[in-house]
Amino acid sequence: MFKATFGFVSFTLLAVRAGVAAPSSVVSQLSNRVCPAPYPSSTPYPPYPSSSYPSSSYPSSSYPSSSYPVSSYPSSTAYGYSSRSLVPRQSGGNASLSFTGADWIWRDEFDSSGRAPVGVRGFRKVFNPPEGKIPSTLEIASAVDDIATLFVNGEEIGTNYHWPTANAYCVPLYPGSNVIAFNATNLDLVGPLNHAALLVTAVVTYTDGTTSRIVSDLSWRVSASLPSGWEQPGFDDSSWEAVISEGTYPTQDPDNYGTVSIAGVNPLSYAQAHWIWTSENPKTLGTRALRRTLDLPPGNTNASGQVLIVADDEYSLYVNGHFVGTGMAFPTVQRFNISNIQGPRVVVAVYAVNTNPTQAGVLAAMQITSFDPYGCVANCTSETSILTDVFWKVSTNVTSGFEQPNFDDSTWSPITQDGTGTSRSPTAPGNGISPSGTPLPGAPAGN
Ligand SMILES: *[C@@H]1O[C@H](CO)[C@@H](O)[C@H](O)[C@H]1NC(C)=O
Ligand SMILES: *[C@@H]1O[C@H](CO)[C@@H](O)[C@H](O)[C@H]1NC(C)=O
Ligand SMILES: *[C@@H]1O[C@H](CO)[C@@H](O)[C@H](O)[C@H]1NC(C)=O
Ligand SMILES: *[C@@H]1O[C@H](CO)[C@@H](O)[C@H](O)[C@H]1NC(C)=O
Ligand SMILES: *[C@@H]1O[C@H](CO)[C@@H](O)[C@H](O)[C@H]1NC(C)=O
Ligand SMILES: *[C@@H]1O[C@H](CO)[C@@H](O)[C@H](O)[C@H]1NC(C)=O
Numbered sequence: 001m002f003k004a005t006f007g008f009v010s011f012t013l014l015a016v017r018a019g020v021a022a023p024s025s026v027v028s029q030l031s032n033r034v035c036p037a038p039y040p041s042s043t044p045y046p047p048y049p050s051s052s053y054p055s056s057s058y059p060s061s062s063y064p065s066s067s068y069p070v071s072s073y074p075s076s077t078a079y080g081y082s083s084r085s086l087v088p089r090q091s092g093g094n095a096s097l098s099f100t101g102a103d104w105i106w107r108d109e110f111d112s113s114g115r116a117p118v119g120v121r122g123f124r125k126v127f128n129p130p131e132g133k134i135p136s137t138l139e140i141a142s143a144v145d146d147i148a149t150l151f152v153n154g155e156e157i158g159t160n161y162h163w164p165t166a167n168a169y170c171v172p173l174y175p176g177s178n179v180i181a182f183n184a185t186n187l188d189l190v191g192p193l194n195h196a197a198l199l200v201t202a203v204v205t206y207t208d209g210t211t212s213r214i215v216s217d218l219s220w221r222v223s224a225s226l227p228s229g230w231e232q233p234g235f236d237d238s239s240w241e242a243v244i245s246e247g248t249y250p251t252q253d254p255d256n257y258g259t260v261s262i263a264g265v266n267p268l269s270y271a272q273a274h275w276i277w278t279s280e281n282p283k284t285l286g287t288r289a290l291r292r293t294l295d296l297p298p299g300n301t302n303a304s305g306q307v308l309i310v311a312d313d314e315y316s317l318y319v320n321g322h323f324v325g326t327g328m329a330f331p332t333v334q335r336f337n338i339s340n341i342q343g344p345r346v347v348v349a350v351y352a353v354n355t356n357p358t359q360a361g362v363l364a365a366m367q368i369t370s371f372d373p374y375g376c377v378a379n380c381t382s383e384t385s386i387l388t389d390v391f392w393k394v395s396t397n398v399t400s401g402f403e404q405p406n407f408d409d410s411t412w413s414p415i416t417q418d419g420t421g422t423s424r425s426p427t428a429p430g431n432g433i434s435p436s437g438t439p440l441p442g443a444p445a446g447n
Helices: 024-031 076-082
Strands: 103-106 119-127 135-145 147-152 157-159 170-174 178-186 197-206 213-215 220-221 244-248 273-278 287-293 303-313 316-318 322-327 334-342 344-355 361-371 382-387 393-395 416-420
Touching: 076 393, 135 147, 135 157, 135 178, 178 197, 273 382, 287 382, 303 316, 303 322, 303 344, 316 334, 322 334, 344 361
Parallel strands: none
Antiparallel strands: 103 197, 103 244, 119 178, 119 220, 135 170, 135 197, 147 157, 147 178, 170 382, 197 213, 273 361, 273 416, 287 344, 287 393, 303 334, 303 361, 316 322, 316 344, 361 382
Protein backbone atom coordinates (compact mmCIF):
# COMPACT_ATOMS: atom_id res chain seq x y z
CA MET A 1 0.00 0.00 0.00
CA PHE A 2 1.07 3.51 -0.78
CA LYS A 3 1.51 5.01 2.68
CA ALA A 4 0.90 8.67 3.31
CA THR A 5 4.43 9.05 4.58
CA PHE A 6 6.02 8.27 1.22
CA GLY A 7 6.94 11.85 0.52
CA PHE A 8 9.85 10.69 -1.59
CA VAL A 9 7.86 8.69 -4.12
CA SER A 10 9.22 9.41 -7.55
CA PHE A 11 7.23 11.87 -9.58
CA THR A 12 8.30 10.18 -12.76
CA LEU A 13 5.64 7.60 -12.02
CA LEU A 14 3.07 10.11 -13.13
CA ALA A 15 2.23 9.88 -16.78
CA VAL A 16 2.88 13.47 -17.73
CA ARG A 17 2.57 13.81 -21.45
CA ALA A 18 4.84 16.24 -23.17
CA GLY A 19 2.11 17.61 -25.39
CA VAL A 20 0.31 20.81 -24.54
CA ALA A 21 -2.36 22.59 -26.54
CA ALA A 22 -2.79 21.45 -30.12
CA PRO A 23 -1.37 23.81 -32.75
CA SER A 24 -3.95 26.17 -34.20
CA SER A 25 -3.83 24.40 -37.58
CA VAL A 26 -4.92 21.18 -35.91
CA VAL A 27 -7.61 23.00 -33.95
CA SER A 28 -8.99 24.53 -37.13
CA GLN A 29 -9.04 21.11 -38.82
CA LEU A 30 -10.84 19.67 -35.82
CA SER A 31 -13.35 22.48 -35.70
CA ASN A 32 -14.20 21.81 -39.34
CA ARG A 33 -14.96 18.20 -38.56
CA VAL A 34 -18.46 17.16 -39.51
CA CYS A 35 -20.09 14.90 -37.00
CA PRO A 36 -21.87 12.01 -38.66
CA ALA A 37 -25.44 10.95 -38.42
CA PRO A 38 -26.02 8.22 -35.84
CA TYR A 39 -24.81 4.84 -36.96
CA PRO A 40 -27.85 3.16 -38.48
CA SER A 41 -29.16 0.60 -36.06
CA SER A 42 -30.37 -1.55 -38.93
CA THR A 43 -26.73 -2.25 -39.77
CA PRO A 44 -25.16 -3.82 -36.69
CA TYR A 45 -21.41 -3.60 -36.68
CA PRO A 46 -19.50 -6.84 -36.25
CA PRO A 47 -17.43 -7.48 -33.17
CA TYR A 48 -13.75 -6.77 -33.38
CA PRO A 49 -12.17 -9.70 -35.19
CA SER A 50 -10.04 -11.57 -32.69
CA SER A 51 -9.49 -15.24 -32.28
CA SER A 52 -9.91 -14.93 -28.54
CA TYR A 53 -13.38 -13.44 -28.75
CA PRO A 54 -15.46 -15.74 -30.94
CA SER A 55 -18.40 -14.01 -32.53
CA SER A 56 -20.73 -16.76 -31.41
CA SER A 57 -23.37 -14.24 -30.46
CA TYR A 58 -23.19 -12.77 -33.94
CA PRO A 59 -24.39 -15.12 -36.66
CA SER A 60 -21.43 -15.79 -38.86
CA SER A 61 -23.60 -15.68 -41.93
CA SER A 62 -24.28 -11.99 -41.45
CA TYR A 63 -20.81 -11.04 -40.21
CA PRO A 64 -18.25 -13.31 -41.80
CA SER A 65 -15.05 -12.53 -39.93
CA SER A 66 -13.08 -12.91 -43.13
CA SER A 67 -14.66 -9.74 -44.44
CA TYR A 68 -13.31 -7.77 -41.50
CA PRO A 69 -9.61 -8.46 -41.43
CA VAL A 70 -7.71 -6.66 -38.67
CA SER A 71 -5.86 -4.53 -41.19
CA SER A 72 -9.07 -3.01 -42.48
CA TYR A 73 -10.41 -2.25 -39.03
CA PRO A 74 -10.36 1.53 -38.85
CA SER A 75 -7.87 3.19 -36.56
CA SER A 76 -9.05 4.68 -33.32
CA THR A 77 -8.84 8.21 -34.69
CA ALA A 78 -10.51 7.64 -38.02
CA TYR A 79 -13.15 5.40 -36.57
CA GLY A 80 -13.77 7.43 -33.47
CA TYR A 81 -14.82 10.47 -35.42
CA SER A 82 -16.65 8.82 -38.25
CA SER A 83 -19.05 6.57 -36.44
CA ARG A 84 -20.00 8.21 -33.16
CA SER A 85 -23.62 8.92 -32.70
CA LEU A 86 -25.09 12.05 -31.21
CA VAL A 87 -26.78 10.22 -28.39
CA PRO A 88 -26.30 12.10 -25.12
CA ARG A 89 -24.70 10.29 -22.26
CA GLN A 90 -27.25 9.29 -19.68
CA SER A 91 -26.81 10.42 -16.13
CA GLY A 92 -28.72 10.05 -12.92
CA GLY A 93 -31.08 7.27 -12.00
CA ASN A 94 -29.75 3.77 -12.00
CA ALA A 95 -27.18 4.64 -14.67
CA SER A 96 -25.07 6.62 -12.17
CA LEU A 97 -21.58 5.33 -11.51
CA SER A 98 -21.33 3.31 -8.32
CA PHE A 99 -18.73 0.82 -7.16
CA THR A 100 -21.27 -1.25 -5.25
CA GLY A 101 -21.00 -4.88 -6.29
CA ALA A 102 -17.65 -4.46 -8.08
CA ASP A 103 -14.79 -6.72 -7.00
CA TRP A 104 -11.39 -5.53 -5.84
CA ILE A 105 -9.31 -7.57 -8.32
CA TRP A 106 -5.65 -8.45 -8.76
CA ARG A 107 -3.43 -11.23 -9.98
CA ASP A 108 -3.29 -14.45 -7.94
CA GLU A 109 0.09 -13.78 -6.40
CA PHE A 110 -0.34 -12.93 -2.72
CA ASP A 111 1.90 -14.62 -0.17
CA SER A 112 0.55 -16.20 2.99
CA SER A 113 0.65 -12.81 4.74
CA GLY A 114 -1.42 -11.15 2.03
CA ARG A 115 1.50 -9.31 0.41
CA ALA A 116 1.64 -8.82 -3.34
CA PRO A 117 4.91 -8.29 -5.21
CA VAL A 118 5.87 -4.78 -6.25
CA GLY A 119 5.45 -4.29 -9.98
CA VAL A 120 3.16 -3.51 -12.88
CA ARG A 121 0.31 -5.74 -14.03
CA GLY A 122 -1.82 -5.44 -17.16
CA PHE A 123 -5.59 -5.84 -16.87
CA ARG A 124 -7.98 -6.22 -19.80
CA LYS A 125 -11.73 -6.41 -20.21
CA VAL A 126 -13.24 -6.99 -23.63
CA PHE A 127 -16.79 -5.78 -23.94
CA ASN A 128 -19.05 -7.06 -26.71
CA PRO A 129 -22.44 -5.32 -26.88
CA PRO A 130 -25.63 -7.35 -26.84
CA GLU A 131 -26.90 -8.11 -30.31
CA GLY A 132 -28.70 -5.15 -31.84
CA LYS A 133 -27.16 -2.61 -29.42
CA ILE A 134 -24.59 -0.05 -30.54
CA PRO A 135 -22.38 1.43 -27.83
CA SER A 136 -22.05 5.22 -27.83
CA THR A 137 -20.14 6.23 -24.70
CA LEU A 138 -18.45 4.77 -21.65
CA GLU A 139 -18.41 6.47 -18.26
CA ILE A 140 -15.73 4.84 -16.19
CA ALA A 141 -14.24 5.27 -12.71
CA SER A 142 -11.53 3.28 -10.96
CA ALA A 143 -9.67 3.09 -7.68
CA VAL A 144 -6.30 1.45 -7.33
CA ASP A 145 -3.69 0.50 -4.79
CA ASP A 146 -1.42 2.15 -5.94
CA ILE A 147 -1.36 3.73 -9.43
CA ALA A 148 -2.93 2.82 -12.78
CA THR A 149 -3.30 4.27 -16.26
CA LEU A 150 -6.55 3.62 -18.11
CA PHE A 151 -6.68 2.85 -21.84
CA VAL A 152 -9.89 2.54 -23.85
CA ASN A 153 -9.45 0.89 -27.26
CA GLY A 154 -5.73 1.49 -26.98
CA GLU A 155 -5.98 5.21 -26.27
CA GLU A 156 -4.50 6.51 -23.03
CA ILE A 157 -7.28 8.23 -21.06
CA GLY A 158 -5.85 9.12 -17.66
CA THR A 159 -3.96 8.01 -14.57
CA ASN A 160 -5.48 7.28 -11.17
CA TYR A 161 -3.56 6.86 -7.95
CA HIS A 162 -4.69 5.92 -4.45
CA TRP A 163 -8.16 4.78 -3.70
CA PRO A 164 -9.97 7.59 -1.82
CA THR A 165 -11.02 9.45 -4.98
CA ALA A 166 -11.83 8.09 -8.44
CA ASN A 167 -11.80 10.20 -11.58
CA ALA A 168 -14.84 9.65 -13.79
CA TYR A 169 -14.05 9.69 -17.51
CA CYS A 170 -16.50 9.79 -20.40
CA VAL A 171 -15.06 8.17 -23.52
CA PRO A 172 -16.68 7.61 -26.95
CA LEU A 173 -16.92 3.92 -27.86
CA TYR A 174 -16.66 1.88 -31.02
CA PRO A 175 -20.02 0.64 -32.31
CA GLY A 176 -18.90 -2.98 -31.87
CA SER A 177 -16.44 -4.57 -29.48
CA ASN A 178 -14.48 -2.37 -27.08
CA VAL A 179 -11.47 -2.98 -24.84
CA ILE A 180 -10.82 -1.46 -21.42
CA ALA A 181 -7.25 -1.89 -20.16
CA PHE A 182 -5.22 -0.76 -17.16
CA ASN A 183 -1.54 -0.94 -16.33
CA ALA A 184 -1.70 -1.04 -12.53
CA THR A 185 1.35 -0.84 -10.32
CA ASN A 186 1.82 -2.03 -6.77
CA LEU A 187 4.33 0.46 -5.39
CA ASP A 188 4.84 -0.59 -1.85
CA LEU A 189 8.39 -0.56 -0.60
CA VAL A 190 8.19 -1.14 3.13
CA GLY A 191 5.86 -2.29 5.84
CA PRO A 192 4.35 -5.55 6.94
CA LEU A 193 1.38 -5.31 4.58
CA ASN A 194 1.56 -4.74 0.87
CA HIS A 195 -1.88 -5.01 -0.60
CA ALA A 196 -2.64 -4.46 -4.25
CA ALA A 197 -6.09 -4.06 -5.78
CA LEU A 198 -8.01 -2.52 -8.66
CA LEU A 199 -11.69 -1.56 -8.52
CA VAL A 200 -13.60 -0.47 -11.63
CA THR A 201 -17.13 0.59 -12.44
CA ALA A 202 -18.50 1.78 -15.77
CA VAL A 203 -21.75 2.55 -17.52
CA VAL A 204 -22.14 1.95 -21.26
CA THR A 205 -24.70 4.11 -23.05
CA TYR A 206 -26.08 2.73 -26.30
CA THR A 207 -27.32 4.73 -29.27
CA ASP A 208 -30.90 3.89 -28.30
CA GLY A 209 -30.39 5.63 -24.93
CA THR A 210 -30.33 2.46 -22.85
CA THR A 211 -27.42 1.66 -20.54
CA SER A 212 -25.63 -1.32 -19.08
CA ARG A 213 -22.96 -1.72 -16.45
CA ILE A 214 -19.39 -3.06 -16.49
CA VAL A 215 -17.56 -3.67 -13.21
CA SER A 216 -14.31 -5.31 -12.20
CA ASP A 217 -15.14 -8.99 -11.74
CA LEU A 218 -13.81 -12.45 -12.53
CA SER A 219 -14.26 -11.91 -16.28
CA TRP A 220 -11.22 -9.59 -16.36
CA ARG A 221 -7.82 -10.89 -17.40
CA VAL A 222 -4.41 -10.07 -15.99
CA SER A 223 -0.78 -10.51 -16.94
CA ALA A 224 2.54 -9.84 -15.24
CA SER A 225 4.24 -9.17 -18.55
CA LEU A 226 3.13 -6.43 -20.89
CA PRO A 227 4.27 -7.09 -24.44
CA SER A 228 4.09 -4.27 -26.93
CA GLY A 229 0.49 -3.48 -27.87
CA TRP A 230 -0.98 -5.24 -24.82
CA GLU A 231 -3.50 -2.41 -24.36
CA GLN A 232 -4.66 -2.41 -28.00
CA PRO A 233 -8.02 -3.79 -29.14
CA GLY A 234 -6.44 -6.31 -31.51
CA PHE A 235 -4.16 -7.83 -28.87
CA ASP A 236 -4.79 -11.52 -28.20
CA ASP A 237 -5.11 -11.94 -24.42
CA SER A 238 -6.31 -15.54 -24.57
CA SER A 239 -3.16 -16.68 -22.74
CA TRP A 240 -3.65 -14.15 -19.91
CA GLU A 241 -4.75 -15.39 -16.49
CA ALA A 242 -8.15 -14.81 -14.92
CA VAL A 243 -8.06 -12.27 -12.10
CA ILE A 244 -8.92 -13.14 -8.52
CA SER A 245 -11.40 -11.25 -6.37
CA GLU A 246 -10.15 -9.93 -3.04
CA GLY A 247 -13.63 -8.89 -1.97
CA THR A 248 -16.70 -7.04 -3.15
CA TYR A 249 -17.25 -3.31 -2.66
CA PRO A 250 -18.28 -2.10 -0.14
CA THR A 251 -19.03 -5.13 2.02
CA GLN A 252 -15.74 -7.01 1.68
CA ASP A 253 -12.85 -4.61 1.80
CA PRO A 254 -9.47 -6.29 1.45
CA ASP A 255 -7.54 -3.61 3.32
CA ASN A 256 -9.92 -1.11 4.91
CA TYR A 257 -9.76 1.11 1.86
CA GLY A 258 -13.10 2.52 2.95
CA THR A 259 -15.45 4.54 0.81
CA VAL A 260 -14.19 5.53 -2.62
CA SER A 261 -15.53 8.93 -3.66
CA ILE A 262 -16.34 9.31 -7.38
CA ALA A 263 -15.58 12.75 -8.85
CA GLY A 264 -18.76 14.36 -10.12
CA VAL A 265 -20.98 11.80 -8.39
CA ASN A 266 -20.06 12.44 -4.75
CA PRO A 267 -19.71 15.99 -3.39
CA LEU A 268 -16.25 17.55 -3.52
CA SER A 269 -14.52 16.97 -0.18
CA TYR A 270 -11.16 17.75 1.40
CA ALA A 271 -11.46 14.92 3.95
CA GLN A 272 -8.95 12.74 2.05
CA ALA A 273 -6.66 15.62 1.04
CA HIS A 274 -3.48 16.16 3.07
CA TRP A 275 -1.92 19.24 4.58
CA ILE A 276 1.18 19.78 2.44
CA TRP A 277 4.29 21.94 2.86
CA THR A 278 8.08 21.70 2.66
CA SER A 279 10.00 19.14 4.70
CA GLU A 280 11.26 21.88 7.08
CA ASN A 281 11.11 20.96 10.74
CA PRO A 282 10.27 23.21 12.44
CA LYS A 283 8.44 25.15 9.75
CA THR A 284 9.93 28.60 9.44
CA LEU A 285 7.96 31.73 8.69
CA GLY A 286 7.77 32.90 5.13
CA THR A 287 6.50 32.27 1.63
CA ARG A 288 6.49 29.00 -0.32
CA ALA A 289 5.41 28.22 -3.88
CA LEU A 290 3.48 25.00 -4.65
CA ARG A 291 2.45 23.46 -7.97
CA ARG A 292 0.49 20.50 -9.30
CA THR A 293 0.25 19.60 -13.01
CA LEU A 294 -2.51 17.44 -14.44
CA ASP A 295 -3.33 16.35 -17.98
CA LEU A 296 -7.01 16.08 -18.86
CA PRO A 297 -8.29 13.20 -21.03
CA PRO A 298 -7.31 13.43 -24.71
CA GLY A 299 -9.16 16.13 -26.64
CA ASN A 300 -10.65 17.66 -23.48
CA THR A 301 -9.56 21.25 -23.99
CA ASN A 302 -12.55 22.98 -22.39
CA ALA A 303 -12.96 22.78 -18.65
CA SER A 304 -14.38 24.36 -15.54
CA GLY A 305 -13.65 23.58 -11.93
CA GLN A 306 -14.47 23.88 -8.31
CA VAL A 307 -11.88 24.22 -5.53
CA LEU A 308 -12.00 23.92 -1.76
CA ILE A 309 -8.86 25.44 -0.25
CA VAL A 310 -7.41 26.71 3.01
CA ALA A 311 -3.87 27.59 4.02
CA ASP A 312 -2.19 27.68 7.38
CA ASP A 313 -1.94 30.68 7.21
CA GLU A 314 -2.56 32.60 3.93
CA TYR A 315 -2.64 31.84 0.20
CA SER A 316 -3.25 33.15 -3.30
CA LEU A 317 -4.47 30.52 -5.79
CA TYR A 318 -3.79 30.39 -9.55
CA VAL A 319 -5.06 28.01 -12.24
CA ASN A 320 -3.12 28.01 -15.54
CA GLY A 321 -1.58 31.33 -14.53
CA HIS A 322 -4.89 33.05 -13.82
CA PHE A 323 -5.44 34.48 -10.36
CA VAL A 324 -8.41 32.77 -8.68
CA GLY A 325 -8.56 34.07 -5.12
CA THR A 326 -6.89 34.84 -1.81
CA GLY A 327 -7.63 33.46 1.63
CA MET A 328 -6.39 34.77 4.99
CA ALA A 329 -8.95 33.19 7.29
CA PHE A 330 -7.41 29.90 8.50
CA PRO A 331 -9.04 27.52 9.37
CA THR A 332 -12.00 28.51 7.18
CA VAL A 333 -12.06 26.66 3.84
CA GLN A 334 -13.06 28.70 0.81
CA ARG A 335 -14.90 27.37 -2.24
CA PHE A 336 -14.22 28.85 -5.67
CA ASN A 337 -16.02 28.11 -8.92
CA ILE A 338 -13.71 28.55 -11.91
CA SER A 339 -14.91 28.80 -15.50
CA ASN A 340 -12.98 28.80 -18.77
CA ILE A 341 -10.08 26.55 -17.85
CA GLN A 342 -8.16 25.83 -21.04
CA GLY A 343 -6.92 22.22 -21.22
CA PRO A 344 -5.56 19.74 -21.93
CA ARG A 345 -2.94 20.56 -19.28
CA VAL A 346 -4.00 22.17 -16.02
CA VAL A 347 -1.49 23.69 -13.61
CA VAL A 348 -2.63 24.63 -10.13
CA ALA A 349 -0.23 26.96 -8.29
CA VAL A 350 -0.38 28.31 -4.75
CA TYR A 351 1.52 31.22 -3.20
CA ALA A 352 1.39 30.31 0.47
CA VAL A 353 2.57 32.28 3.49
CA ASN A 354 3.28 30.93 6.95
CA THR A 355 2.68 33.78 9.41
CA ASN A 356 2.38 31.74 12.58
CA PRO A 357 5.28 29.60 13.79
CA THR A 358 3.35 26.63 15.15
CA GLN A 359 2.28 24.94 11.89
CA ALA A 360 2.21 25.51 8.15
CA GLY A 361 0.33 23.89 5.29
CA VAL A 362 -2.02 24.04 2.35
CA LEU A 363 -5.11 21.84 2.11
CA ALA A 364 -7.10 21.69 -1.12
CA ALA A 365 -9.49 19.55 -3.13
CA MET A 366 -10.34 20.38 -6.73
CA GLN A 367 -12.64 18.87 -9.28
CA ILE A 368 -12.29 19.66 -12.97
CA THR A 369 -15.13 19.05 -15.41
CA SER A 370 -13.85 18.81 -18.98
CA PHE A 371 -15.03 17.92 -22.46
CA ASP A 372 -13.89 17.80 -26.06
CA PRO A 373 -15.55 20.76 -27.81
CA TYR A 374 -15.13 18.95 -31.14
CA GLY A 375 -16.33 15.58 -29.88
CA CYS A 376 -19.23 13.98 -31.67
CA VAL A 377 -21.05 12.71 -28.61
CA ALA A 378 -23.22 15.09 -26.62
CA ASN A 379 -22.72 15.64 -22.89
CA CYS A 380 -19.61 13.48 -22.68
CA THR A 381 -17.89 15.24 -19.78
CA SER A 382 -15.11 13.86 -17.61
CA GLU A 383 -14.51 14.68 -13.95
CA THR A 384 -10.95 14.77 -12.69
CA SER A 385 -9.97 15.21 -9.07
CA ILE A 386 -6.91 16.89 -7.58
CA LEU A 387 -6.19 16.61 -3.87
CA THR A 388 -3.22 18.07 -2.02
CA ASP A 389 -0.92 15.03 -1.74
CA VAL A 390 2.56 13.78 -2.68
CA PHE A 391 1.99 14.61 -6.35
CA TRP A 392 2.56 18.31 -5.65
CA LYS A 393 5.93 20.07 -5.72
CA VAL A 394 7.18 22.88 -3.53
CA SER A 395 9.89 25.53 -3.55
CA THR A 396 11.18 28.00 -0.98
CA ASN A 397 12.55 29.99 -3.91
CA VAL A 398 9.42 31.86 -5.02
CA THR A 399 10.51 33.06 -8.43
CA SER A 400 8.72 35.32 -10.85
CA GLY A 401 6.31 33.45 -13.12
CA PHE A 402 6.16 30.34 -10.92
CA GLU A 403 2.37 30.32 -11.30
CA GLN A 404 2.51 30.14 -15.10
CA PRO A 405 1.79 26.81 -16.85
CA ASN A 406 5.07 26.75 -18.78
CA PHE A 407 7.26 27.38 -15.71
CA ASP A 408 9.87 24.64 -15.24
CA ASP A 409 9.43 23.15 -11.75
CA SER A 410 11.73 20.18 -12.37
CA THR A 411 14.22 21.38 -9.75
CA TRP A 412 11.53 21.89 -7.10
CA SER A 413 11.35 19.63 -4.06
CA PRO A 414 8.94 16.78 -3.40
CA ILE A 415 6.11 17.75 -1.09
CA THR A 416 5.81 16.63 2.53
CA GLN A 417 2.41 15.47 3.70
CA ASP A 418 1.07 16.00 7.18
CA GLY A 419 -2.36 14.93 8.40
CA THR A 420 -5.48 14.69 6.28
CA GLY A 421 -8.26 17.22 5.93
CA THR A 422 -9.84 16.18 9.19
CA SER A 423 -6.85 17.43 11.20
CA ARG A 424 -6.49 21.09 12.27
CA SER A 425 -10.31 21.27 12.22
CA PRO A 426 -10.86 23.26 9.06
CA THR A 427 -14.20 25.02 8.97
CA ALA A 428 -16.49 23.92 6.18
CA PRO A 429 -16.89 26.38 3.31
CA GLY A 430 -19.98 28.18 2.18
CA ASN A 431 -21.74 27.75 -1.12
CA GLY A 432 -18.94 29.11 -3.23
CA ILE A 433 -17.51 32.39 -4.30
CA SER A 434 -16.48 33.50 -7.73
CA PRO A 435 -12.83 34.33 -8.33
CA SER A 436 -12.37 37.32 -6.09
CA GLY A 437 -10.14 39.48 -4.01
CA THR A 438 -6.62 40.53 -4.85
CA PRO A 439 -3.34 38.64 -4.66
CA LEU A 440 -1.49 38.76 -1.34
CA PRO A 441 1.24 41.39 -1.08
CA GLY A 442 4.17 40.01 -3.08
CA ALA A 443 2.09 37.38 -4.87
CA PRO A 444 1.94 37.38 -8.69
CA ALA A 445 -0.84 39.27 -10.43
CA GLY A 446 -1.48 36.33 -12.75
CA ASN A 447 -2.58 36.75 -16.34
C1 LIG B 1 1.46 2.84 -17.75
O1 LIG B 1 1.15 3.47 -18.99
C2 LIG B 1 1.48 4.84 -19.05
C3 LIG B 1 1.00 5.39 -20.35
O2 LIG B 1 1.56 4.71 -21.42
C4 LIG B 1 2.96 5.01 -18.89
O3 LIG B 1 3.30 6.37 -18.89
C5 LIG B 1 3.38 4.39 -17.56
O4 LIG B 1 4.78 4.46 -17.45
C6 LIG B 1 2.94 2.94 -17.50
N1 LIG B 1 3.26 2.44 -16.17
C7 LIG B 1 4.13 1.47 -16.00
C8 LIG B 1 4.44 1.13 -14.59
O5 LIG B 1 4.63 0.88 -16.92
C1 LIG C 1 -26.94 17.86 -22.09
O1 LIG C 1 -27.24 18.00 -20.71
C2 LIG C 1 -28.01 19.15 -20.43
C3 LIG C 1 -28.13 19.27 -18.92
O2 LIG C 1 -28.40 18.03 -18.34
C4 LIG C 1 -29.36 19.01 -21.12
O3 LIG C 1 -30.15 20.16 -20.86
C5 LIG C 1 -29.14 18.89 -22.61
O4 LIG C 1 -30.37 18.67 -23.26
C6 LIG C 1 -28.21 17.75 -22.91
N1 LIG C 1 -27.89 17.77 -24.33
C7 LIG C 1 -28.23 16.77 -25.12
C8 LIG C 1 -27.84 16.92 -26.56
O5 LIG C 1 -28.79 15.80 -24.71
C1 LIG D 1 -32.86 0.61 -14.30
O1 LIG D 1 -34.21 1.05 -14.19
C2 LIG D 1 -35.11 0.44 -15.12
C3 LIG D 1 -36.45 1.10 -14.97
O2 LIG D 1 -36.83 1.19 -13.62
C4 LIG D 1 -35.15 -1.07 -14.83
O3 LIG D 1 -36.01 -1.69 -15.78
C5 LIG D 1 -33.77 -1.63 -14.95
O4 LIG D 1 -33.77 -3.00 -14.60
C6 LIG D 1 -32.79 -0.89 -14.06
N1 LIG D 1 -31.45 -1.37 -14.32
C7 LIG D 1 -30.63 -1.70 -13.35
C8 LIG D 1 -29.27 -2.17 -13.78
O5 LIG D 1 -30.92 -1.64 -12.18
C1 LIG E 1 -14.14 25.88 -25.79
O1 LIG E 1 -13.14 26.80 -25.38
C2 LIG E 1 -12.83 27.75 -26.38
C3 LIG E 1 -11.65 28.55 -25.87
O2 LIG E 1 -11.91 29.05 -24.58
C4 LIG E 1 -14.06 28.62 -26.64
O3 LIG E 1 -13.76 29.57 -27.64
C5 LIG E 1 -15.19 27.73 -27.10
O4 LIG E 1 -16.37 28.50 -27.25
C6 LIG E 1 -15.44 26.61 -26.10
N1 LIG E 1 -16.41 25.69 -26.66
C7 LIG E 1 -17.50 25.29 -26.01
C8 LIG E 1 -18.40 24.36 -26.74
O5 LIG E 1 -17.75 25.67 -24.87
C1 LIG F 1 15.69 30.66 -7.61
O1 LIG F 1 15.14 30.26 -8.88
C2 LIG F 1 15.66 31.02 -9.97
C3 LIG F 1 14.89 30.60 -11.22
O2 LIG F 1 14.56 29.25 -11.20
C4 LIG F 1 17.16 30.76 -10.09
O3 LIG F 1 17.68 31.51 -11.15
C5 LIG F 1 17.84 31.15 -8.78
O4 LIG F 1 19.20 30.80 -8.83
C6 LIG F 1 17.19 30.45 -7.60
N1 LIG F 1 17.74 30.98 -6.35
C7 LIG F 1 18.12 30.20 -5.37
C8 LIG F 1 18.62 30.87 -4.13
O5 LIG F 1 18.07 28.97 -5.45
C1 LIG G 1 -20.47 26.87 -7.35
O1 LIG G 1 -20.68 25.61 -7.96
C2 LIG G 1 -21.47 24.74 -7.18
C3 LIG G 1 -21.50 23.42 -7.90
O2 LIG G 1 -21.81 23.57 -9.24
C4 LIG G 1 -22.85 25.33 -7.03
O3 LIG G 1 -23.63 24.49 -6.21
C5 LIG G 1 -22.73 26.69 -6.37
O4 LIG G 1 -24.00 27.29 -6.33
C6 LIG G 1 -21.79 27.57 -7.15
N1 LIG G 1 -21.62 28.81 -6.43
C7 LIG G 1 -21.57 29.98 -7.02
C8 LIG G 1 -21.40 31.17 -6.13
O5 LIG G 1 -21.66 30.11 -8.22
